[in-house]
Amino acid sequence: MLRLSGLYRYPLKSAIAEPLTDIQLDALGVVGDRRxxxxxxxxxxxxxxxxxxxxxxxxxxxxxxxxxxxxxxxxxxxxxxxxxxxxxxxxxxxxxxxxxxxxxxxxxxxxxxxxxxxxxxxxxxxxxxxxYIAGNLSAEQKVGFADGFPLLLIGQASLDDLSARVGRPLEMLRFRPNLVVEGGAAYAEDSWRRIRIGDVEFRVAKGCTRCILTTIDPLTGERSADREPLATLKTYRARDGELYFGQNLINQGGGELKLGMAVEVLE
Structure with a gap:
C-alpha cells in the first residue's frame, strides 16, 4: 500500500526544511511553505x-x-x-x-x-x-515563492534506487520534497496523473527538473566533489537536455495531510 512517509515545508525559500507530522493545504499549496x-x-x-x-x-x-x-x-x-x-x-x-x-x-x-x-x-x-503557475497549466492556481509549482512529491523507492546507483545513501532533503511516498516501485510516480490523499486530490503537473542544488549536503552545506547525484541522474534520467527526479503536484482545494495516510492513484 502506498502511504505518506514524509511531510516537509520550507518557510523561507532555500533555507532549512521543516519536517512535520501533519500539514494544512490552501490555495498556494502547503500552508506556510516558501512564503x-x-x-x-x-x-x-x-x-x-x-x-x-x-x-x-x-x-x-x-x-x-x-x-x-x-x-x-x-x-x-x-x-x-x-x-x-x-x-x-x-x-x-x-x-x-x-x-x-x-x-x-x-x-x-x-x-x-x-x-x-x-x-x-x-x-x-x-x-x-x-x-500564477508557470506555463498556464491552471488558469486559477497560484504559487508563492516555490520554483514553479505548489508541491513536490518523491517516492522513497526512487531515492533508494538512485542511492544504490550512486553507491552511497543520499539524503531526501537534497531534493527538497513536500511529500514522500513509500510502498511503491521506484519511479512509479512518473506514470501518475491524479492522486488522492485523505480528502484532497492532486494533479501531477510535470516531472521536476534537477539542478546543482542537489549536490549540496543539506547538513553541512558542502558540495559533492563528484557532482553526485547529478552525474548519475545524467546516465538514466535525462530528457530534452534536463534531468528529472520527482513530480510537481497541484492540489485541488485545501485540506489536511498526516503521516501514514494512504495514497490512492486515481489515474
Whole structure:
C-alpha cells in the first residue's frame, strides 16, 4: 500500500526544511511553505543555495503571530514581524516572473546581509500577491515563492534506487520534497496523473527538473566533489537536455495531510 512517509515545508525559500507530522493545504499549496524569500537588494532577484550554498545552514521558523524567526550558527536569533501586505512593496524577480511584495524591513535585511555576505532584503508573499503557475497549466492556481509549482512529491523507492546507483545513501532533503511516498516501485510516480490523499486530490503537473542544488549536503552545506547525484541522474534520467527526479503536484482545494495516510492513484 502506498502511504505518506514524509511531510516537509520550507518557510523561507532555500533555507532549512521543516519536517512535520501533519500539514494544512490552501490555495498556494502547503500552508506556510516558501512564503518568504531573500532577494538581492540591488536588483530584486531571488537568492538560493544554487549560488549561496551556506543558505543551507539558515533556519527560519514561523511565529505564532505570522512572522518569522531567523537563526544561524554564530548569529543571534531574530524575530521578524509579518509585514503589512500593502506597505513597503518591493519589486522582485523569481525566474521569469516579476511581482511586487511586502518588504520585511531594515532589521531583517541587515541580519540577512551579514549572514549572506552581500546586501539583500527579506520579502513575504501574501496570497493576494502570489503569481500564477508557470506555463498556464491552471488558469486559477497560484504559487508563492516555490520554483514553479505548489508541491513536490518523491517516492522513497526512487531515492533508494538512485542511492544504490550512486553507491552511497543520499539524503531526501537534497531534493527538497513536500511529500514522500513509500510502498511503491521506484519511479512509479512518473506514470501518475491524479492522486488522492485523505480528502484532497492532486494533479501531477510535470516531472521536476534537477539542478546543482542537489549536490549540496543539506547538513553541512558542502558540495559533492563528484557532482553526485547529478552525474548519475545524467546516465538514466535525462530528457530534452534536463534531468528529472520527482513530480510537481497541484492540489485541488485545501485540506489536511498526516503521516501514514494512504495514497490512492486515481489515474
Amino acid at each position: 518568504w524569500m531573500v532577494v538581492d537588494a540591488q536588483n530584486g532577484r531571488f537568492l538560493t543555495q544554487r549560488a549561496l550554498p551556506h543558505m543551507s545552514q539558515l533556519l527560519a521558523r514561523h511565529t505564532a503571530t505570522g512572522g518569522l524567526t531567523l537563526s544561524a550558527p554564530g548569529f543571534p536569533a531574530l524575530d521578524v514581524p509579518l509585514p503589512d501586505p500593502d506597505a513597503m512593496l518591493r519589486g522582485v524577480f523569481i525566474w521569469s516572473d516579476s511581482l511586487y511584495v511586502p518588504d520585511a524591513g531594515d532589521e531583517a535585511a541587515e541580519w540577512l546581509s551579514r549572514f549572506i555576505g552581500k546586501p539583500c532584503r527579506l520579502v513575504h508573499v501574501p496570497a493576494e500577491r502570489a503569481r
